[in-house]
Amino acid sequence: MRSFFGAVLVAACGLGAGAVLAQTATPPAQTQTCRVCHGLDGTGTNPMIPNIGGQSEEYLSKQLQDFRAGRREDPQMSIIARDLTDEDIKALSAWFASITATYALPQ
Known part of the structure; x- marks a missing residue:
């Protein structure tokens, strides 16, 4: 009896893992x-670079649009954003917004 339930549990876990992997987004x-x-997870690689992972899609989209239009300026971002299409901005904003950011409060 135990081996039957063990086999069911292993099979269920395997199916669950397959479902999770199937839902994993491609950046x-x-x-x-x-x-x-910004790293693939949206975490800035040094203190002067903002963490964008987990920000709202609307916020990210607006910032990229503002960099592209020249309403916001940064030596690197202004150059990068000027070549982004509306579809690029939507895809990037959705990707970084889909990241779950976690924070730890100070002890």
Whole structure:
């Protein structure tokens, strides 16, 4: 009896893992450029670079649109954003917004 339930449990876990892997998103191609400074998870690679993982999609989209339009300026971001299409901005914003950011309060 135990081996039957063990087999069912292993099978269920395997199916669950397959479902999770099937739902894993593939990052947009443009994240190759983003990850140099923001990492694939949206965590800035140094203290002067903001963490964008887990930000709202609307916020990220607005910032990229503002960089592209020249309403917001940064030596690197202004250059990068000017070549982004509306579809690129939507895909990047959705990707980084889909990241779950966790925070720890000070002890």
